[in-house]
Amino acid sequence: MDFYLTALLQGLCFSAIALGIYISMKIFNIPDITTDGSYTLGGVVTAVLITNHQPTYIILPAVILAGAAAGALTGIIHTKLKINALLAGILVMTALYSVNLSILGRSNVPLINLTSLFTLISIAGDPNQNTFWILAVFIAVITLMIGYLLKTDFGIAMRATGNSESMIRALGVNTDRMKITGLALANALTALSGYLVAQFQGFADISMGIGVVIVGLGSVIIAETLINWFKITSVWLSLVLVLTGAVIFQLVLALTLSAGVDPKLLKMVTAGFVLLIVSLPRLSLLKSS
Amino acid sequence: MITISNVHKIFNKGKANQITAVNGISLDIADEEFLVIVGSNGSGKTTLLNLIAGTILPGEGTISINGREVTTLPDYKRSEWIARVFQNPLSGTAPDLSILDNFRLAALRTRPKGLAIGVNDAFKKQVREKIATLGMGLEDKIEQPMGTLSGGQRQALTLLMSVMDSCKVLLLDEPTAALDPRSADVVMRTADSLIRDFKLTAVLITHNLKDAFTYGTRIIQMSEGLIINDLNGEKKALLKQNDLFDWFA
Numbered sequence: 355m356d357f358y359l360t361a362l363l364q365g366l367c368f369s370a371i372a373l374g375i376y377i378s379m380k381i382f383n384i385p386d387i388t389t390d391g392s393y394t395l396g397g398v399v400t401a402v403l404i405t406n407h408q409p410t411y412i413i414l415p416a417v418i419l420a421g422a423a424a425g426a427l428t429g430i431i432h433t434k435l436k437i438n439a440l441l442a443g444i445l446v447m448t449a450l451y452s453v454n455l456s457i458l459g460r461s462n463v464p465l466i467n468l469t470s471l472f473t474l475i476s477i478a479g480d481p482n483q484n485t486f487w488i489l490a491v492f493i494a495v496i497t498l499m500i501g502y503l504l505k506t507d508f509g510i511a512m513r514a515t516g517n518s519e520s521m522i523r524a525l526g527v528n529t530d531r532m533k534i535t536g537l538a539l540a541n542a543l544t545a546l547s548g549y550l551v552a553q554f555q556g557f558a559d560i561s562m563g564i565g566v567v568i569v570g571l572g573s574v575i576i577a578e579t580l581i582n583w584f585k586i587t588s589v590w591l592s593l594v595l596v597l598t599g600a601v602i603f604q605l606v607l608a609l610t611l612s613a614g615v616d617p618k619l620l621k622m623v624t625a626g627f628v629l630l631i632v633s634l635p636r637l638s639l640l641k642s643s
Numbered sequence: 644m645i646t647i648s649n650v651h652k653i654f655n656k657g658k659a660n661q662i663t664a665v666n667g668i669s670l671d672i673a674d675e676e677f678l679v680i681v682g683s684n685g686s687g688k689t690t691l692l693n694l695i696a697g698t699i700l701p702g703e704g705t706i707s708i709n710g711r712e713v714t715t716l717p718d719y720k721r722s723e724w725i726a727r728v729f730q731n732p733l734s735g736t737a738p739d740l741s742i743l744d745n746f747r748l749a750a751l752r753t754r755p756k757g758l759a760i761g762v763n764d765a766f767k768k769q770v771r772e773k774i775a776t777l778g779m780g781l782e783d784k785i786e787q788p789m790g791t792l793s794g795g796q797r798q799a800l801t802l803l804m805s806v807m808d809s810c811k812v813l814l815l816d817e818p819t820a821a822l823d824p825r826s827a828d829v830v831m832r833t834a835d836s837l838i839r840d841f842k843l844t845a846v847l848i849t850h851n852l853k854d855a856f857t858y859g860t861r862i863i864q865m866s867e868g869l870i871i872n873d874l875n876g877e878k879k880a881l882l883k884q885n886d887l888f889d890w891f892a
Binding site: 502503505506507508510511513514517518520521522523524525526527528529587 | 696698717718719720722723725726727729733734735736737738739740741744745747748749751752753754756757758759760761762786787788
């Protein structure tokens with residue numbers, strides 16, 4: 355049972371990344387690969403500040419700002435230098451490897467016996483339950499904030515930017531600025547996942563972000579499948595389904611491991627699972643035709 | 644008033660596929676004038692409209708709106724004066740957003756989009772009342788995504804959206820090109836009525852010579868980036884539909 359609880363906790367940790375990918379990919383229609391770097395950046399900043407005994411009220415804003423700066427840089431390269439968004443993201447992600455290594459000082463920093471978010475607050479006696487409630491509250495607060503933002507006038511303009519750029523420009527919105535803001539927000543959320551995972555697993559590693567974009571992408575694709583399936587138009591329900599997608603994704607990986615699949619093949623299984631979700635609607639269409 | 648002085652626009656300058664789309668046009672469009680632009684494909688009509696909108700910037704010449712030079716001002720800044728209806732209904736609205744959200748953005752065209760939730764009951768009532776004037780029965784569908792509506796319904800709503808906030812100039816880029824005759828008729832009558840009611844300066848591009856004949860207070864014909872015919876006032880009133888066909892003979 356602990357196995358699945360851990361998967362649920364990991365799903366909650368990755369919920370922030372799923373929300374970030376949802377914003378960049380679904381709201382702004384931008385394929386953002388900065389994710390791998392900004393996720394590690396979040397973990398790295400967290401680890402360095404925790405080992406320097408900084409309080410949470412310093413660590414959390416620092417992680418958000420670091421992630422936002424990485425996303426904004428991708429946005430600036432994409433909009434101001436007119437570089438393809440995918441390439442802009444790859445460039446920033448590549449540069450962030452050196453930045454992360456410089457901040458971390460070495461390839462791995464353990465956080466054993468140091469105060470983390472999960473030891474700072476005590477809601478339940480059992481450590482796993484305590485972690486669950488802290489993560490649940492943390493993710494709920496983030497989701498409420500993002501949901502509120504998307505319902506505001508600014509949020510509607512954000513959603514319109516990825517949906518009909520010609521229209522929103524004609525309605526007085528500087529779409530370059532909007533995309534930079536959107537990518538900053540998306541990567542701030544991604545960095546928050548790094549912040550949570552580093553504390554959850556008890557270390558930050560320079561390679562912790564490799565392939566993590568697929569986790570977010572898979573979660574969002576699961577959510578999108580459910581959104582289309584139930585014909586959901588509500589922003590709130592969509593966000594809840596993104597969180598659900600993140601948890602489902604981790605549970606499927608946990609099931610795969612428990613079925614005896616070699617952990618070395620986990621990344622391949624992850625890619626195969628995402629491929630399956632993406633191609634399922636097309637495969638069922640082929641079957642029906 | 645819109646003043647266009649000696650404006651040139653060349654695409655792919657210096658390359659083998661160089662095209663002179665607008666070749667030194669000067670044009671004054673008076674306040675509350677309804678200008679109709681006709682011309683063959685490639686005559687420079689849409690380029691001229693895009694130059695006024697600020698979607699593209701001229702290589703030479705100046706453009707002023709209400710006495711303020713806007714030559715290098717991007718489109719989103721010119722939205723302070725200009726509202727636009729695109730040829731493709733998909734371009735003028737956000738299909739995944741609800742009708743309400745589309746109208747909310749239109750209501751804030753000249754104002755900042757802030758961190759308050761503006762879609763409240765009062766706004767919903769205002770939008771319902773506006774949409775009811777179209778007589779299309781869309782006032783009960785305001786929570787639906789814009790993409791679920793037909794092209795004609797979306798163009799009609801885009802027209803209403805253009806007057807949700809203060810507007811001096813309305814640019815209509817072949818707004819009926821993608822519509823069936825009945826929807827096209829509704830859209831053109833709605834446009835004409837809004838232009839009159841809100842005392843707008845309007846520019847309409849059309850290939851439909853019947854519309855060009857029926858609507859507007861002035862008509863110009865473009866060819867190879869130049870204005871080759873320009874009729875207004877009494878001359879426009881005396882124009883016969885066959886005369887327009889002769890322009891293209």
